Amino acid sequence: MENVEIAEVLKEVADLLEIQDANPFRIRAFRNAVRTVEAQTVPLRRMVDDGETLTALPAIGKGVAGYIEELIATGGLEMLEELHDEIPASLIEFMRLPGLGPKKARKLWNELGVDSIEALKAAAEAGEVAVLEGFGVKTQDRILSGIERLTSTEQRFRLSEVDELLPPLLDHMRAAPGLTRLEVAGSYRRRRETIGDIDLLALGDDAGAISRWLVEHPSVVSVIGAGGTRTSITLRSGLQVDLRIVPAASWGAALVYFTGSKEHNIKLRQRALDRELRISEYGVFPAEASEEDESGERGVASVGEPVAGATEEDVYASVGLPWIPPELRTDRGEIAAAEAGELPELIRREDLKGDLQMHSTWSDGRDSIEEMLGACVDRGYEYFAITDHSKALAMVEGLDAEKLGRQWAEIDEVEARHPEIRILRSLEVDILKDGSLDLEDEWLERLDLVVVSIHSFFGLEAAEQTDRVLRALRHPQVDILAHPTGRILNRRPPIDMDVDEVLKTAAELGVAVELNAHPNRLDLRDTHLIRAKELGAKVVISTDAHRTGELDLIRYGVEQARRAWLTPADVINTRPLEEFLAELRGSRSA
């Protein structure tokens, strides 16, 4: 059982306890534990194997440690089963609807007897919800529109979740009898921000044995299909895995085919046809000029001897193209660029010289400034910015001017001990409802770097929201607009804002826009970044780390930037310190 799965179970316990109206502090204890579990970089099952005590972790006491051990040992939790006997699990779904929390979810179940989204929808449509005490027509309408949105967006896994679920499966598969090669294809290989299912490609003599090996993995809960070359299963996590076993001569063609995207493949096949070739997952074959309206695709693949197929390189070469990085395979002009020899030199992790958003214990971060510094030095950075929250975020004890002054005293001390890296004095300043900033001008002027972002009033209508952000951008001290759309994957939609207008203004003013690397945000998204580049807006990639380990999340930002064709030149925190500072100052005087 992986950490994400453990966290899911603990989350469910907390939700059910909340509906049950249990002791709020007990509920909070479970939620705190979830955060700890999610933040662990080492699988808890390994810690248990190694005999380490889980109670050493923050927010994990004897109780939760026991539950986690039970989960790891048995895959289940008796206490959760008992909760399920008392409360329908579907009430948790209710709480995902806007305006519904545990109390109202429970009331709906108690008084209307609804225990599924469908039943709730029917009751709301019949007007039964609006007449309940504490409810009204508005709430009923919100429930209905919430259900609409909930059922229209299929649930996909975040890339980082898959990165956690996959390695144990891959380890298992690498031990399969006769397996000589294994690769993950699909949107995972293209590093999309969310993943629907996993495409595994395997090479080996005995397809049947490899297929059985997958089916026998302990995390498999259902077998959707198991054939000679293709097997599909569902893991306990809900992740679907499709395994294809291919012959060596087809390896490259199959990898291209199953990596996609579908649109990229269509373009590639068209291009092949222009050259009297036919690309399939089995290889590149001479095209049959006579068989115009023959529908049997499989038959075609076996016609003649393949001209390519063993490697991706030879497949692309067969149609006159260099190898194209998977992140670019989306039919956004990559084939034309490849043909012209103009594929971009995509940014890499090691191009980055500093991380420009992170928090410390001065607001809601877990680690001290000096600990963050050490972690930045370890990652080879020349500089980094400490960007704790401003005072509007009272719940995390954001900084006002007075507290900021005290923080600088600490930064001075830390910096004196560590000449090897430069700390940029910064703050993640809240953009208030009217677009003004949550710190006095005289203090903004004294900061090395002013990062602004939205943490409130997500629901303004587009015109007002856009004006609000534009006004903030026009403040002469602003350097970076952080997580511009505020979206949280699978949880919160982006704010209603004219992103194009914001990017244009940012480009004009020389204000940089942030690509927030946190895998829950990845904000801006790829299409926005492409637009930012077109408009000449500067981009920075930052982690928004709240603990040292999260600095490694930078890879997700880099991968997202690669999907947006960004090169080191497009991202200003690839610049050495002096150059970076000069670029910032340039924007301030502009």
Place this chain on the structure above:
DNA sequence: GCCGTTTTCGGCCCGACTGTTTTCAGTCG
């Protein structure tokens, strides 16, 4: 349920908004 200690209990983050009320409960970040 966790944690820290003034150490086996008592405190645990809280302000603002919304929709529903007519003084507030529930939700949200």
